[in-house]
Structure formats: structure tokens, C-alpha cells
Amino acid sequence: MSPTSLPAHARRGSRAGVRSHQAILVREQDSQHSGSGCCGRLGESHTELGKAADFSHSRARMEQMGEIYRALIDAAPDLDLVVADPRNIVWLYPAIWRAARNNGLGVGATLRSMGRAGAPVAVVVDGETLFSGRLPESETVVKAVLDRVALRFDA
Amino acid sequence: MPAFLLIVITMIAFYFAYRFYSRYLAEKVYRLDPNFVTPAHELRDGVDFVPTHKHVLLGHHFTSVAGAAPIVGPAIAVYWGWLPALTWVILGTIFAAGVHDFGSIVVSARNRGQNIGTLSGKVVSARASTLFLLIIFFLLTLVNAVFGVVMAILFEKNPGAVIPALIVIPIAIFIGQWAYRLGRSIIIPSILGLILLYIAIPIGQAYPIYVDGLAEAVGLSVRTTWIILIFAYTWIASRLPVWVLLQPRDYINGQQLIVALFVIFLGVLVGWDTISAPAVNEVAPNSPHWFPYLFITVACGAISGFHSLVASGTTSKQLDKETEARFVGYGGALGEGALALAAILACTAGLGAAGDWNAAYADFGAASGGALGNFVNGTGHFLSNLGIPATLGATFAAVVVITFAGTTMDTGVRLQRYILQEISELAGVKALSGRVNLLTTLAVLIPLGLALVPGGESASGKGFAFGRLWTLFGTTNQLTAGLALSIIGVWLLARNRNPLAALIPLVFLLFMTTWALLLNLVDFFQKGDWLLLVMDAAIFVLAAWLVVEAFTAFNRERMNPSAATADR
Numbered sequence: 001m002s003p004t005s006l007p008a009h010a011r012r013g014s015r016a017g018v019r020s021h022q023a024i025l026v027r028e029q030d031s032q033h034s035g036s037g038c039c040g041r042l043g044e045s046h047t048e049l050g051k052a053a054d055f056s057h058s059r060a061r062m063e064q065m066g067e068i069y070r071a072l073i074d075a076a077p078d079l080d081l082v083v084a085d086p087r088n089i090v091w092l093y094p095a096i097w098r099a100a101r102n103n104g105l106g107v108g109a110t111l112r113s114m115g116r117a118g119a120p121v122a123v124v125v126d127g128e129t130l131f132s133g134r135l136p137e138s139e140t141v142v143k144a145v146l147d148r149v150a151l152r153f154d155a
Numbered sequence: 156m157p158a159f160l161l162i163v164i165t166m167i168a169f170y171f172a173y174r175f176y177s178r179y180l181a182e183k184v185y186r187l188d189p190n191f192v193t194p195a196h197e198l199r200d201g202v203d204f205v206p207t208h209k210h211v212l213l214g215h216h217f218t219s220v221a222g223a224a225p226i227v228g229p230a231i232a233v234y235w236g237w238l239p240a241l242t243w244v245i246l247g248t249i250f251a252a253g254v255h256d257f258g259s260i261v262v263s264a265r266n267r268g269q270n271i272g273t274l275s276g277k278v279v280s281a282r283a284s285t286l287f288l289l290i291i292f293f294l295l296t297l298v299n300a301v302f303g304v305v306m307a308i309l310f311e312k313n314p315g316a317v318i319p320a321l322i323v324i325p326i327a328i329f330i331g332q333w334a335y336r337l338g339r340s341i342i343i344p345s346i347l348g349l350i351l352l353y354i355a356i357p358i359g360q361a362y363p364i365y366v367d368g369l370a371e372a373v374g375l376s377v378r379t380t381w382i383i384l385i386f387a388y389t390w391i392a393s394r395l396p397v398w399v400l401l402q403p404r405d406y407i408n409g410q411q412l413i414v415a416l417f418v419i420f421l422g423v424l425v426g427w428d429t430i431s432a433p434a435v436n437e438v439a440p441n442s443p444h445w446f447p448y449l450f451i452t453v454a455c456g457a458i459s460g461f462h463s464l465v466a467s468g469t470t471s472k473q474l475d476k477e478t479e480a481r482f483v484g485y486g487g488a489l490g491e492g493a494l495a496l497a498a499i500l501a502c503t504a505g506l507g508a509a510g511d512w513n514a515a516y517a518d519f520g521a522a523s524g525g526a527l528g529n530f531v532n533g534t535g536h537f538l539s540n541l542g543i544p545a546t547l548g549a550t551f552a553a554v555v556v557i558t559f560a561g562t563t564m565d566t567g568v569r570l571q572r573y574i575l576q577e578i579s580e581l582a583g584v585k586a587l588s589g590r591v592n593l594l595t596t597l598a599v600l601i602p603l604g605l606a607l608v609p610g611g612e613s614a615s616g617k618g619f620a621f622g623r624l625w626t627l628f629g630t631t632n633q634l635t636a637g638l639a640l641s642i643i644g645v646w647l648l649a650r651n652r653n654p655l656a657a658l659i660p661l662v663f664l665l666f667m668t669t670w671a672l673l674l675n676l677v678d679f680f681q682k683g684d685w686l687l688l689v690m691d692a693a694i695f696v697l698a699a700w701l702v703v704e705a706f707t708a709f710n711r712e713r714m715n716p717s718a719a720t721a722d723r
Binding site: 025028029031032033054055057058062063065066067068069070073082083084085086087088089090091092093114115116117118119120122132133134 | 199200201202203205207208210211213214215217218219334335337338339340341342343345396397398401402405406408409410413468469473562566569
């Protein structure tokens with residue numbers, strides 16, 4: 001996908017005088033978070049300890065998200081692209097709330113979007129959760145994100 | 156003195172520390188470069204290396220470093236009075252943890268996101284990697300032992316917490332099936348799970364679970380029975396796939412952490428309680444002296460070596476700009492300090508009048524064995540300021556600590572299994588290779604043995620050696636921090652920068668740790684605590700080894716700054 005496939009006016013940045021477009025790729029890091037952080041660290045070869053593939057399911061999702069991430073970077077370099085862990089509740093849910101409300105979503109729709117975003121894997125664009133729980137092929141996800149960004153601007 | 160004043164003092168200290176000292180570290184010591192291409196950009200793959208906004212990264216970093224240990228240490232340490240405990244938490248956080256966590260991110264980022272284990276081999280010496288593995292082995296053994304005892308104490312003293320703690324298990328299993336097998340969203344079920352857990356608290360109060368009958372039938376004490384049951388549970392839990400129990404519990408724990416911190420600080424604010432503990436306590440004869448024991452009793456909450464694993468394991472790989480290491484690393488350390496402050500407040504202002512406090516902290520055995528109970532009761536009191544009955548509040552606090560400790564043990568036993576496998580492979584013991592059940596059994600039996608060591612240091616003579624066990628855990632945690640500070644110090648020296656910011660906490664920690672280990676050696680010998688004596692001696696050898704490695708590395712860099720530690 002060429003970098004120009006996202007309309008220039010839909011790109012992030014004050015230089016265009018338009019509001020930022022943000023995509024949040026929600027996926028679990030393949031390591032332990034709360035409750036053991038200060039006394040335990042568990043994960044794959046890139047983390048500190050443990051060679052077993054206990055988190056192989058999370059790893060597979062991380063890798064698929066990596067594919068989507070790279071495709072989006074290529075296609076829309078100005079898109080505000082964030083990768084977040086669903087357990088990062090202090091940042092994730094306020095961020096979705098702000099983005100959704102700023103983009104005109106009603107309270108009910110915003111809450112539904114927040115509820116769907118809190119999955120082991122999810123894709124959120126401008127506060128709206130497009131995919132949750134399971135992802136289709138990466139190309140489908142990338143296309144949906146780019147379409148949504150362009151559509152939102154056109155609307 | 157109003158407890159709220161301690162919050163104000165601590166927050167002012169943390170504010171100025173962040174404003175000035177962390178800026179000094181950023182500009183003069185680590186010399187952060189806004190134009191430096193971080194590993195997140197250089198190796199950007201969207202998987203491990205992802206440039207991440209500093210607020211997102213702080214959330215990841217903090218939820219990874221926060222746990223139950225910053226609660227237990229301070230809850231014991233107030234035995235010496237609130238002033239020494241609070242002073243160490245504040246100064247330790249500012250001058251040790253901040254430097255350590257911040258520096259670990261920077262050095263790792265300057266070495267393409269390599270972790271502390273790898274960096275110890277590269278920056279300090281090749282032998283340091285083995286040293287790292289051995290320190291972690293002892294650290295995990297002690298982590299599992301102390302948290303087994305922590306849970307047993309809480310179950311014994313709060314039988315109302317048993318049902319809520321047990322209910323977490325089916326809730327987590329359901330959430331795991333819902334999210335990972337069916338591919339559904341997890342946040343709503345986990346919030347509902349949390350609500351169910353809170354509903355179970357009054358049910359647990361109404362139907363407390365005692366194991367006295369079972370204990371009597373098998374001829375063991377109630378606490379020993381609980382410890383054995385907990386380790387049996389841990390064996391099973393650590394053999395399950397992580398998505399069945401461990402990962403879903405992570406969501407519940409994260410939410411519990413936020414709720415607990417919020418209600419404690421709000422309870423203090425609303426209740427305007429006063430500190431009933433003395434500023435400096437006249438401790439009972441034959442008690443460990445605060446100098447040096449305070450500094451190893453409070454590890455997490457003042458400085459924790461495990462933070463370097465998180466800092467270098469994942470955080471450094473996601474740093475967008477090098478200058479943001481200050482916000483994430485130093486800021487995360489301050490957050491952990493705030494958690495320790497909450498524990499100090501619960502155990503000094505939440506226990507009622509001075510007489511109640513004196514009874515709870517009559518001697519070191521009572522203080523260490525009862526620390527968790529004191530935290531739980533103190534938190535219950537703060538919740539009563541918010542209109543929640545104190546007994547329900549206490550059970551709530553017990554459940555928070557139990558769920559954190561249970562998750563820690565699940566992870567700890569898994570990690571210990573891997574390390575045992577690694578050590579057996581290094582030693583050429585093929586009988587253990589790949590035998591997961593046997594390795595898990597060993598990983599459970601070693602800390603179980605330690606957890607069952609009787610102590611008798613309390614006035615009643617019935618206490619477990621929990622305080623001793625906890626300080627041993629503190630020494631291993633401080634040694635891990637010492638290794639990370641050595642790496643940071645050598646790295647600074649190799650760049651002709653002033654290494655004192657890392658060197659001073661390093662020397663302080665190594666001095667306090669080795670001194671406390673020596674005192675423990677004498678004490679264990681005199682009391683005939685042979686298992687603890689062997690453990691202490693082994694850790695002492697590791698500490699001496701670390702001192703030699705650190706000294707040699709510093710000397711080498713001072714005499715001949717080498718390219719061996721060169722990075723970008």
C-alpha cells in the first residue's frame with residue numbers, strides 16, 4: 001500500500017489544520033503485569049527469564065499486530081498509531097473516551113466502544129472499536145482502518 | 156500528627172525530586188539526547204520495538220512493577236517507628252530507586268534494548284551473568300516462601316477472606332474461557348468479576364472458613380496446614396496454561412490495585428486520622444536494630460532490583476524519545492514509593508490508639524508475623540471512614556494482598572522451574588531435563604521447606620521466622636539492584652561522567668546488605684536455624700562475589716576505559 005493512500009487532509013498534524021487521527025492497536029504484551037511485576041517476570045526469549053512458550057498465544061497476537069502496525073506505518077505515516085496493553089487501564093480507557101467524544105460518538109456508543117476495546121486484541125480508530133477479540137486477516141484490518149480514517153474526514 | 160500531613164510531605168519531596176534531581180540525572184549524569192534514535196525507532200517492528208507515548212509507557216511500566224511487596228516491607232518496618240520507615244521510603248525512592256529504574260532504561264536503550272542479564276555479562280564481566288542467574292534463583296525461592304507465608308497468615312487471621320479469595324479462581328477461569336477461547340472482550344467480565352468478588356466479601360464474613368479441624372486431624376498447626384494447601388494450589392496453578400488462570404487474574408489485580416490505592420488515600424483524607432505509632436520506637440531487647448535491617452526490610456517501595464528487569468526487558472524497547480526515560484523510569488519509581496506510603500499510613504494511622512499500635516508491634520516477631528494483619532486492619536479502618544464497615548474493609552484489603560500474592564507465587568514457581576531446568580542443563584543433569592512435573596515439584600518443595608522453618612523469635616515463641624525470611628528476600632532483591640547499579644555506574648565511568656549518583660546507592664546497598672547478612676549468620680547460628688543459615692551463607696557468598704565483580708569492573712574502567720562497554 002502506498003504512503004499516499006491516506007488522503008493528505010486526513011493525516012494527523014497541525015500543519016494540515018485538522019484534528020489528529022488516532023489508531024490504537026490493543027494487544028497484550030507477552031509477559032506478566034499486575035501482581036508479580038515487582039517479584040516476577042515471565043515471558044519469551046526477549047524478556048528477562050523463562051524459555052518456555054507459556055505466552056505463545058499472546059506472542060502470536062503480538063506478531064499479527066506487528067504486521068498490521070508495519071502496514072499502517074507504510075500506508076499512513078502521519079497516523080497517530082499507538083500500541084497499548086488492555087491491562088493499562090489508567091491510560092487506555094480515558095484515551096478512548098476522549099477520542100470517541102471528540103469525534104462525536106454518543107455516551108452509549110463510547111461506552112460500548114470502551115467495553116469492546118478491553119480485549120486481548122482490539123483495533124480502535126478515533127475512539128471507535130472496529131475489531132475486538134479476534135482479528136480477520138491483517139490486510140482486512142489495515143483496509144478497514146484506512147477506510148475509517150478517510151470516511152471520518154469525508155463525513 | 157495528622158496522617159494527611161505525611162502524604163503532603165512525601166508528595167512535596169517527590170515533586171521536588173522529580174523537578175530537580177531527576178532533571179540533574181537527565182541532563183548531567185545520563186545526558187539524555189532528544190535526537191538519539193531509540194531502539195524503538197531503530198529496530199521498530201511493531202511487536203517488541205514500538206515507539207510508545209510516554210503516558211502509555213508509564214502505565215505499562217507501573218502496572219508491571221507494582222505488586223504486594225511494597226506493602227509487606229513497610230508494614231514490617233514501621234516496627235522501628237514511622238520516621239525511619241518513611242525516611243527510607245522517601246530517600247530510597249529519590250536517590251536509589253529513581254536512579255536505578257531510570258538508569259536501567261537508559262543503559263538498556265543505549266544498548267539496543269538489551270536486558271540486565273545480558274548487560275551484566277557485557278558491561279561488568281562474563282561471570283556476572285552466572286551471578287545474575289544465581290541471585291535470581293535465591294530471589295525466587297525466597298519470593299515463593301514469603302508469599303506462601305503471607306497468604307497463610309492472612310487466611311489464618313482473616314477466615315472471612317477465604318471465600319472471596321477462592322471465588323476469584325472460577326471467575327478468572329470463566330474470564331479466561333470467555334476471552335481467550337471465545338475471543339470476546341475481557342474488560343466488562345473482569346469488572347463484573349471484581350464486583351462479584353466484592354459481593355463475596357460479606358458472604359465470606361458470614362461464612363468464615365477455618366481449617367482447624369483438618370489441621371488437628373493431620374497433627375499440624377493451622378498456619379502450617381494453610382501453607383501446605385497454598386503450595387499445593389500453586390503447584391496446580393503453575394501447571395495450567397497461563398490463559399486459564401494467570402492472565403485473567405492480571406486484569407482483576409490491575410483493577411484492584413487502582414481501587415485499593417484510591418480508597419486508602421481517600422480514607423485518610425476523609426477520616427483525618429492521626430498517626431498513633433511513635434516517630435521512633437523503643438524496640439524490645441534482642442530485636443534487630445533498624446540499622447542495617449530497615450534497608451533490607453523495605454526493598455520494593457524504596458529500591459527493588461526487579462524493576463531493572465522490567466525497565467530493560469520491555470520498557471527500554473518502547474521508548475519513543477530518550478528524554479522520556481526520565482518521566483517513565485523516575486516517575487514509575489515515585490509511584491512505587493506512593494504504594495509504600497499507603498502501607499505505612501495503614502500501619503501507623505489505621506490501627507487505632509497508641510496502645511493498640513504498641514500491642515500490634517510488641518516485638519519483631521509480632522511485628523513481622525502480624526504486619527499483613529496490621530495493614531489489613533489499618534486499611535479496614537480507612538474504609539470505615541468512607542462508611543464501609545471496618546471488618547468488611549479489612550477483608551477487602553486481605554483479598555487484595557492474597558490475590559496479588561497468589562499471582563506472584565504462580566509466576567514465581569513457573570520462573571523457578573525454568574531456572575532449575577537451566578541450572579540442571581548447565582550441570583549436565585539429564586534426569587531433570589524436560590521433566591516438567593518433577594521440576595515443578597522441586598520448584599514448590601524448596602520454598603515450601605523454607606516457609607515451614609519455625610522461628611520462635613516472638614515473645615510467645617510461636618512465631619514463624621517470617622521477619623528473617625523477609626529480610627533475606629530483601630537482601631537478594633537489593634543484590635539484584637546492586638548488580639543493575641554496578642552496570643549503570645560502570646557505564647557512566649566509561650563515558651567519563653560522574654558515577655556518584657549510581658555509586659553512592661550501590662555502596663550503601665552493598666554495605667547494608669552484607670552487614671545484615673553477617674548479623675543474620677551469627678543469629679541463625681546461635682539459634683540453630685540451619686536451613687536459614689545455609690541460605691544466608693549462600694547469599695552472603697553472592698554478595699561478596701558481587702562486591703568483587705563491581706570493584707573489578709570499576710577499577711578496569713577507571714584505569715582503562717574500554718571499548719567492551721561501548722554502545723551508541
